Amino acid sequence: MSRGKSLAFSLAIVLLAIGVLNSEALENGLKSMVYLSPKITLYPGSVSNKYYYDIEFPKGHIAIKSFNAEVVDEAGSPVSLQETYLHHWIALRYYNRKGVKNIKYNVNLGFLQSDFIVAGNAGICDSGLPQFFGLGSETRKTSTDVPDPYGIEVGNPLKVPAGYEENWMFNIHAIDTRGAVDAMGCTECRCDLYNVTEDEYGQPLKPNYLGGVNCCYDGTQCKVNSGLESTERNLYLKYTIKWVDWSDSIVPVQIFILDVTDSWEYTGIHDCLIEYDIEKSTNGVATNDFTNTRRSSVILPIDGDVVYAVAHQHCGGIGSALYGENGRVICSSDPIYGQGTSAGDEEGYIVGRSTCYPEPGSARILKGEALTVESNYSNKKSHTGVMGHFYILVADSSLGLNEPVQIHDELKELISLWGVAVFGLAICVAVLVACQKRNRNEDAYMPYCNLNTRYLI
Numbered sequence: 001m002s003r004g005k006s007l008a009f010s011l012a013i014v015l016l017a018i019g020v021l022n023s024e025a026l027e028n029g030l031k032s033m034v035y036l037s038p039k040i041t042l043y044p045g046s047v048s049n050k051y052y053y054d055i056e057f058p059k060g061h062i063a064i065k066s067f068n069a070e071v072v073d074e075a076g077s078p079v080s081l082q083e084t085y086l087h088h089w090i091a092l093r094y095y096n097r098k099g100v101k102n103i104k105y106n107v108n109l110g111f112l113q114s115d116f117i118v119a120g121n122a123g124i125c126d127s128g129l130p131q132f133f134g135l136g137s138e139t140r141k142t143s144t145d146v147p148d149p150y151g152i153e154v155g156n157p158l159k160v161p162a163g164y165e166e167n168w169m170f171n172i173h174a175i176d177t178r179g180a181v182d183a184m185g186c187t188e189c190r191c192d193l194y195n196v197t198e199d200e201y202g203q204p205l206k207p208n209y210l211g212g213v214n215c216c217y218d219g220t221q222c223k224v225n226s227g228l229e230s231t232e233r234n235l236y237l238k239y240t241i242k243w244v245d246w247s248d249s250i251v252p253v254q255i256f257i258l259d260v261t262d263s264w265e266y267t268g269i270h271d272c273l274i275e276y277d278i279e280k281s282t283n284g285v286a287t288n289d290f291t292n293t294r295r296s297s298v299i300l301p302i303d304g305d306v307v308y309a310v311a312h313q314h315c316g317g318i319g320s321a322l323y324g325e326n327g328r329v330i331c332s333s334d335p336i337y338g339q340g341t342s343a344g345d346e347e348g349y350i351v352g353r354s355t356c357y358p359e360p361g362s363a364r365i366l367k368g369e370a371l372t373v374e375s376n377y378s379n380k381k382s383h384t385g386v387m388g389h390f391y392i393l394v395a396d397s398s399l400g401l402n403e404p405v406q407i408h409d410e411l412k413e414l415i416s417l418w419g420v421a422v423f424g425l426a427i428c429v430a431v432l433v434a435c436q437k438r439n440r441n442e443d444a445y446m447p448y449c450n451l452n453t454r455y456l457i
C-alpha cells in the first residue's frame, strides 16, 4: 500500500469508528415500536373508510422521529396494492375529556368541542388536512425520518388542556380491487363504477362530479366481475413509530400541509378542495406534451428552515415541487412507480416518493413569503379525485435553535488536518456504509442518502 492509500485507509477506519459510535449514541435513545391497527374487513370490490379512536401510540412527552406503515394480512404478510389499494391513512392527534368513552366522529357536527378537541398540525388549510402523519399507496417506499437534531413534539403535558388527555386517531381508507372490472377506476373512485349518485350523507352529487371520495365512502362497492366468489379478508395497517424521549437538545418542528387546490391567492382564505380532477388532453398529440400543471401560492405564518419535505400525489402524478418567492426550489419530490407484482413494487402504482432533507439553513422560508406548490399529472388519460399536497417540517427560526449541527464543525477541522482528497474518500465510505446500514433498517432510503452524499462531499 502506498503511504497515501494507507493514510486514507486508516482515516476511513477512524471515521467509520466515529460514525458507528455516533450512530450508536443516537440509536441509544431511539425507541421503536410496531403496532397493528384495528381489523379492517374487506370483500372483492368493497371499500373501508373508517375512523379508529384511541389507537396505540407511544406514551409520554416524546419526539417522533419516523412513522411508517403498510397493509398486512392476518399472517402479517404484506398485501399488494393490486389487491388492496391503500387510498390513504392519516394519524390525527386529539384531546378528549377524561372519562368520555365511545367517541363517534360525525362529519356534519365535527368534534363536539366540549368533549373533543382536534389538536392538529400547524396548518395551513382552513378545514381539512389537520393530520400529523399520513400517506397513501406510496407509504412503503417513502422515507419519513425526521433528521437530527429535529423532532415532532407530542405528549407535552403542559399543552393538554386541564381535564383532557391526548390521544390519537386513524382514518384508514382501503379499497379491495380483487376481481374488479376496472381496478384503476376503483382506486380513482369513479362514480359510475360504484353506481353512486348520492354522497355518504344522502346529498345528490353534482352532475359534473365524476369521481372522488364522495363516491367511494365506507361501505360502497366497486364493480367486480360476475361469478366472483366473495372472499372475506381481514387486514391491518401495520405501523412502526420511532421516537426519543423529549429533551432540550431536540429542536421542535412544525408540520404544514400545503394543497395545490388552496384558493388563498384568489380568495384570501385557505379553502382547500383536497382533491381535483385531470381532464384528458385534447392537444397532447399535436404538442407532444401530456402534462397538466397546477399551481397555488400560500404564505406561512412563521420564519423557518424546511428540514424535511415530501409531496403526495395519486396515480398519474409525474412530479411535484415547492418553490420560494424568488423561484428557488425548496423541494422537488418525484413519484416512484412499481414495476412488478410484489408488495412494494406494484406495476402502475405509486409505491414511493423521493423526499427532501435540505441541509440546515439552506431552505429558509420567510414569514409572508409567497410559496408556490406545483403538481404535475399526465393527462394522457383523465383522472378523478387526484391530490397535490406538500407535507413540510419547518423549524421555527424565532426559537434561535437552528444552528448547523455539530458534526459540520468537526468535519471542517478534519478537512484542514488531512486535506480534501483523503477526507472525501473517507466520507464516501462512511456515507455508503451509513446508507447501507439505514437501507437494511428502512425501505428505500436512497433519496436521503443521495442528498447527504451530495452535500457532505
Ligand SMILES: *[C@@H]1O[C@H](CO)[C@@H](O)[C@H](O)[C@H]1NC(C)=O
Pocket (backbone or CB within 6 Å): 195
Ligand atoms: C345501481 O343503483 C340503483 C339504485 O341506486 C339500483 O337500482 C341498481 O340496481 C344498481 N345497479 C347495480 C348494477 O348495482
Ligand SMILES: *[C@@H]1O[C@H](CO)[C@@H](O)[C@H](O)[C@H]1NC(C)=O
Pocket (backbone or CB within 6 Å): 291, 293, 318, 319, 320, 321, 332, 374, 375, 376
Ligand atoms: C411541471 O411541468 C412544467 C411544464 O412542463 C415544468 O416546467 C415543471 O418543471 C414541472 N415540474 C415538476 C416538479 O416536475
